[in-house]
Structures are given as C-alpha cells and as structure tokens.
Amino acid sequence: MFRFILSFFGGIFTTVTMGAAMVALSVGAVFWMYGRDLPSHESLAQYQPATISRIYSGEGQIIDEFAQERRLFAPADTIPPLVKQAFISAEDKNFYTHDGYDLRGIGSAAYDAIRSRGRDVRGASTITQQVMKNFLLSGDRQAERKIKEIILAARVEEALSKEKILELYMNEIFLGQNSYGVAAASQTYFNKTLSDLEPHEAAFLASLPKAPSDFHPVRRKDRLMARRNFVLKEMMENGYLDEATYESERAMPLRSVQNGDFESFKAELPPRDYFTDEIRRQLSEDFGEGEFFTGGYTVRATIDAEMQPVAAKALRRQLENYDRGLGIWRGTGEKLEAEQLENWAEALANLTVARDIDLNGVWRPAVVLEVGDQEMRLGIEGWTEDEPAPVVPREDIRWVKGSFFDNFEPGDVVHVRAMTEDGDGSFIRWTLRQVPRVQGGFVAMDVNTGRVIAMQGGFSYQHSVFNRATQAKRQPGSSFKPFVYAAALDSGYSPATIVVDAPIEINTPQGLWRPRNSSNQFYGPTPLRTGIERSRNLMTIRLAEEVGMDVVADYAERFGVYENMGRFLANSLGSEETTLYQMVSAYAMFANGGERVQPTLIDRVQDRFGRTVYRHDERTCRDCTQLASLDPGFAPRVISNRERVMDPITAYQLTSMMKGVVDRGTASKTVNLSVPIAGKTGTTNDAKDVWFVGFSSNIVAGCYIGYDQPRSLGKGASGGGMCGPVFASFMREAISKYGGGAFEVPEGGQFIKIDRFTGARLSDSATGDNVVAEYFRDGEEPIFGITFDGGFAMGADLPLFEEAGGGGRQVTTSTGKKAVVGPKANFGTLSSGGLY
Numbered sequence: 090m091f092r093f094i095l096s097f098f099g100g101i102f103t104t105v106t107m108g109a110a111m112v113a114l115s116v117g118a119v120f121w122m123y124g125r126d127l128p129s130h131e132s133l134a135q136y137q138p139a140t141i142s143r144i145y146s147g148e149g150q151i152i153d154e155f156a157q158e159r160r161l162f163a164p165a166d167t168i169p170p171l172v173k174q175a176f177i178s179a180e181d182k183n184f185y186t187h188d189g190y191d192l193r194g195i196g197s198a199a200y201d202a203i204r205s206r207g208r209d210v211r212g213a214s215t216i217t218q219q220v221m222k223n224f225l226l227s228g229d230r231q232a233e234r235k236i237k238e239i240i241l242a243a244r245v246e247e248a249l250s251k252e253k254i255l256e257l258y259m260n261e262i263f264l265g266q267n268s269y270g271v272a273a274a275s276q277t278y279f280n281k282t283l284s285d286l287e288p289h290e291a292a293f294l295a296s297l298p299k300a301p302s303d304f305h306p307v308r309r310k311d312r313l314m315a316r317r318n319f320v321l322k323e324m325m326e327n328g329y330l331d332e333a334t335y336e337s338e339r340a341m342p343l344r345s346v347q348n349g350d351f352e353s354f355k356a357e358l359p360p361r362d363y364f365t366d367e368i369r370r371q372l373s374e375d376f377g378e379g380e381f382f383t384g385g386y387t388v389r390a391t392i393d394a395e396m397q398p399v400a401a402k403a404l405r406r407q408l409e410n411y412d413r414g415l416g417i418w419r420g421t422g423e424k425l426e427a428e429q430l431e432n433w434a435e436a437l438a439n440l441t442v443a444r445d446i447d448l449n450g451v452w453r454p455a456v457v458l459e460v461g462d463q464e465m466r467l468g469i470e471g472w473t474e475d476e477p478a479p480v481v482p483r484e485d486i487r488w489v490k491g492s493f494f495d496n497f498e499p500g501d502v503v504h505v506r507a508m509t510e511d512g513d514g515s516f517i518r519w520t521l522r523q524v525p526r527v528q529g530g531f532v533a534m535d536v537n538t539g540r541v542i543a544m545q546g547g548f549s550y551q552h553s554v555f556n557r558a559t560q561a562k563r564q565p566g567s568s569f570k571p572f573v574y575a576a577a578l579d580s581g582y583s584p585a586t587i588v589v590d591a592p593i594e595i596n597t598p599q600g601l602w603r604p605r606n607s608s609n610q611f612y613g614p615t616p617l618r619t620g621i622e623r624s625r626n627l628m629t630i631r632l633a634e635e636v637g638m639d640v641v642a643d644y645a646e647r648f649g650v651y652e653n654m655g656r657f658l659a660n661s662l663g664s665e666e667t668t669l670y671q672m673v674s675a676y677a678m679f680a681n682g683g684e685r686v687q688p689t690l691i692d693r694v695q696d697r698f699g700r701t702v703y704r705h706d707e708r709t710c711r712d713c714t715q716l717a718s719l720d721p722g723f724a725p726r727v728i729s730n731r732e733r734v735m736d737p738i739t740a741y742q743l744t745s746m747m748k749g750v751v752d753r754g755t756a757s758k759t760v761n762l763s764v765p766i767a768g769k770t771g772t773t774n775d776a777k778d779v780w781f782v783g784f785s786s787n788i789v790a791g792c793y794i795g796y797d798q799p800r801s802l803g804k805g806a807s808g809g810g811m812c813g814p815v816f817a818s819f820m821r822e823a824i825s826k827y828g829g830g831a832f833e834v835p836e837g838g839q840f841i842k843i844d845r846f847t848g849a850r851l852s853d854s855a856t857g858d859n860v861v862a863e864y865f866r867d868g869e870e871p872i873f874g875i876t877f878d879g880g881f882a883m884g885a886d887l888p889l890f891e892e893a894g895g896g897g898r899q900v901t902t903s904t905g906k907k908a909v910v911g912p913k914a915n916f917g918t919l920s921s922g923g924l925y
Contacts, residue, residue: 140385265301363546412525530558568771569663683735759813764829
C-alpha cells in the first residue's frame, strides 16, 4: 500500500514536473522564436527626437517656429520629480522595481478580458513596454506584439538606466493639441515651464497619455477632471503627496489655456510673415525639409524688429492709396449664408481671411448685417460693448463708385478698422478696408554685410503667401541701366563721355524695332550722367552696343542679377526678368565700393546641441582673442575677405551719377532725405512694373509694385511716383536709427568740373545748376568732345525731335468728350524694358 501511495504521488510529481518543463520549453521556444528578428534596441541610446526649429530675432525674441511634431526635448535631469511621479502613478507605479514588464498587471488585464468576454480589453504595458511600442514596434493590440514588447523591455532594462527610459517616454509621448512630450504639453496647456507646474497640473498632463482625444479640456472637461483626481489619489497612495496636499489639489478647478484661464504661448509669437517663411524655404532647401522641421535648429535671423513694421506699413500704404484711387469695391470675396447670420461670430471665426494687417490700426474681419441708405451695420470680430457702435456711415465710402446698396449685401465679409484722430487718438468712425489687388515687394539690407533688415513680400501674408520680394520674377526696366553704365565706365568711358540721343532702328527676326525715350523726344549728344539721370533709353541702347552686350551681360551675371543673361539689346533696358531680392543685393555692391555681398536673412544656425552649423559673417577679427581690455583708442580689427567685383573708382562714379537721379532726375520729386541718397527708378512698358532701388552710405532698399498677372498700372504710373514714396518713408526711419553720411571717395582720383548738359570741361571756380564735379582716375586725362553713337546711323525718314509724338487723331470718348490718340501701334513704336 505504501509503495502504491509513493508510486501515485511520484507519478503526479513526474507529470507536474514534465508539464512544467514542457510549459517552460514552450514559453522559451515562443520567446526564442519571436526574439530572433526583433529590431535593435541599441538605437535608443542615441535617441534624437523630432523637435521644434525656432527662429529668433537679433534681440533674442522668438518670432516663429516650425515643426512636424511640436516637441521640446527635456533631459531627465531637468524634469521635476513631481512630474515624473505623476506619470509613474498614472501609468506604471512599479516602474522603479520591475524588470521591464509587470506579470501581475498582465495577469490582471488578461483576467478582466476573459471575464468581460473581450469587452474590457485594457493594456497592461509598463512604461518600458510603451517605449518599445512607440519606438520599435507597431501600436496594434496583438499577442505577438505583446510578447515582443516584453522581450525588448527586458533587454532595454539591462542596457539603459531607469532615468534614461523615463526620459525617452516623457519626451516621445503624445499628449494632444499637437504636443509631443511633457515640456511642449506644459506650454500648450498652461503656458508654463515644467518647473512651474503645480501637482494638479502635473496630474492633468499625466491623465492624457491614455487617450488624449477622450480627455479634451473643454469638450470632455468632466471626464478629464475625474481622471486627474484619480491620478492625484494614486500619487497620495504611492507616497508622493500627503493627504492634506491631495485634498487641496483635488479641490482645484480644471484650468487650461484652452479654457481661457491662461494666455496661450502663441500670443507671444507675432503672426507668421514673409521674412520667417522665406527662412523656412531657404533652410528647407539647404538642410532638407524633413530635417529642418524635425532637427530642433536654432536660427538667428537678421531681421530688425523695429524696421520690419516700418517696411510693411510703407508698402501697404502705397498699395492701398493706389487701390482706393481706382474707386472699385471688391471686398474679401467671402460671404456668410443667411442662416449663418444668427450665429455670425462663430461662422466668421471659422472663415479664412487675413487677420495680420496693421495699417493705421488693426484690420478686423466683419460681416455686413444690415444695409441702409446712410449707414451700414456690421458684426465685427472681437467687438465688445465698450467699443463704439459697429456702424459705417455713408461718408466712409465716398471713394467708392455707387452707394451701399450698389456694393454690399447682408452676409458680405469685409475688413474694418477704427479711424482715429492723429493727435489724441479719439475715435472718429469705423472705416471699411480691402486688400488691394495690386501687389508689390520691399527689401532692405546692410550694404556691407548683406544682412536683410526688413522684407515685405506683399500686402498680407495671410492673404497671399507668395513672396514677391524673392519669388516674383519681373522686368526691372530702367533700374537695370546702372549695370550698362557700370560696364561702360570700366571699359574706359567716363561720366562726361558724350553719347548721341537720337532715333534708332534695328532689324530683328520679328520686324523693325524702333525704341523710343519715354518722352518720345530726342535730345542729341548728351553726357552719360544726364543719360542716367533722365533715364534715356536710346542713349542706353547705343552705349550697350558700343560696349558690347557680352560685356554688359557679364557684369549683370557678376553682380548676381541674372545667372545667364540673354545677349539681346532689348535686355539693356531691363526687359529680362529678375527678382527684387537680386536687384537690391546687386545695388549693395555699388554702395559699398564694389565688394561682393552675399544677401542673407540668417546670421547663424545652431543644431539641437548648440553647435554652429552655419554662420554668415566669415570675416576674421584679428585681435578679438587677444584683447585684455577696451582701452580708449584700441579696438579689434575686422578683416574683410570679400571678393572685389568692381573697381572702387567705377563704383563711386556710378554712385555719384545715381545720386543725380535722386537730386535732380526721375526720383527728385519723391525722394528727399536728410543724407545723400543714390538710386534708380524703373518703369516697364505700359507701366506693368514700377521700381525704385536706392541706397545711403550704409543701407540699400528696393521696392517693386505691379499686378501678379501683369497689366498696366495706368497712365502716369512710374517708379519714382509709386515706389519712391515707399523707399523714402522707410529710409526716414532707417536713417534716424542707422544714420548715414557722404559716400566714401576712394583714393586714386581727382575731381574735375564739367557741364552736365554738354560734357564740356569747366574751370575749378565754375558754379551753377549746370556744373557738376566728376571724379576721374589719376593719370587719366579725360578727352572731351568725342561723341559715340553705337554704330547706328540715323535714317533720313526717321522723325526728329520736333516731329516725335505727332501723327495723332481726334476721337470721341465714351463720355462724349474729344481726345487725341496716337497712331496705331506697331513693332517699331514699341520698346522693351525701361522707360523712365
């Protein structure tokens, strides 16, 4: 009997032992099978998460940021213990004691799933397992993925410290509102740093990983409150909070940026504009878009935060003045349906219209609610009872053709701003505004470094993101002529050289080309200076023919105006397209004495570790590392290593000639500043594009205005008349900040007085409006009286100056009035490129 009992229990023991062995072998086989082809966990040690790239102004203020996933990386030692404790309590209270997986938790989850017959399936993943899922595995709920999680978690626990694993988790986890990681989430929900969080706020964040969309702070406020209080209770039970603290924190209301309890961090950021978007475009090309959006770069921009609004205002004001002069109301093109007007504020908030315009006050979107004969009632976005009644009087639309009834209907979406007194700022009335159809661009930069201090690519970035300063290719017109004159001056000509201003005819494959001056007159032999001051087309063509278009094109390419300029005479008048950005940077080389300038919007770029990966200024400072003091009279020497692209005397001669454009030429009526200014106007055929590019001794700036789909700006439009005021308005402020002075005269030359109308040499004591002192190279004896005609002969049948412009005929206009119009146009009467 005893032997039978022993045999019975021996059999049971053997069965149990064999069963356990089989289970162990089975489990081992499963883990071996799934553990063979797992991804390597070693990459986690070199983890570099996708983080935000930020752009800073020169004063260190954040002006924009770009990211695919909004993440601010926070090393483990910078995350406060309170925040770590909240997440551990919410997600994995045994984190510091388990080996990567929690068998008790897995068993409990399995039991609940079986008991509920699959209705209650919850995760039992530890923080380590969640790291494996987020970094190395998929997020599907399958037993196979769970096994792989456990295997990898065990391996990672052996390779990385608990703090490193927690760092990976707390920087990678998605917490809603496009926020990845605890640092970004803290800023998104509370506009606080991690160190400023209260316990209930830390518990708020720790509530989100489970299902961020199900715990929205506004739509699911009650559910989030319950989850937050649960996390607080877990923190108390785990010993991280005492009972008194728990009770006080539990009683705190659920506050967040989304509820309006805190100001959003976005309020501190200015609206995105053309400047920062151009930086994004350029760095995406240099580094790759994916790398820029995820690399966590720190970009120091060249923008002057004081001058950028000045540039925007100057361009916007000119565009609006032109648009209002047309007397046509177009509005925004948006309209609310009748059923939307009952809740117009919400409907208006959801519309995409420009909200970044500040011109004599902020432009606010509004909707027409009621149209009357003498006034129109509006619903204005953000309007409060403290503001004047939202009514626009009839007198506000005197500039528009027609009445309120002719131009407006209920539901029309418009822009409006408060009109105020200039003196005391008192309210006058609400005034309607509209984004002009005509557009333009403006760029200003330092002539010595190429640092762009201001750039405006259109009226409103939110209305149109197309950057007309850098992306729009337009005909520069007569603003290109200085490059023709530069080629001539470097080829032995002088400002006193005489060139014939007379009719020209050229046979082309398209027919006979007879270019003309803007005045349709011819002025005979004229010095180069007067030719550029008065923007004479025929002189420029003859000069280009004398010098050779190959030489002219080489100069234009050397200055960066074009990459491969066409060798056609029409291009000497600026008929080949380029960008404002390229033109302004080329003019900077005239201003600085002929040294190459590389324009830039960026001073420095640093990677996520603070290493400089790009620096614009490559000049060397000879004594910077040796200075022990800043004694009076002793300063570091900055050595320029820039390439010379132009003889300094040539650069000065050209600058002096372009100063005449401003003093008495085509820009004299609109550009009158307190320091010497040089520049050139440009107006293309039918005034489709108007330009002015000019400079002081230290700042160069340029403006272009035209329709995106080129068409005439109308009779009388010119570069001096439209872009001149934009330049002058900006430069007045720039001069008050940066100063300015006389243009530096290079060594190696002498001044000789000449008659600017005839080119004749005058005595040193000569005075008068016709007298100008020209700068000539030492050892160069100017030869006066020689005339150049470019090799063009004057045909006997060509009209002379008295006859030019004749041949018109009288017609009756649509209003019944009589007017004289010119003869029918043909190829010979049209010119390409610049006029004024």
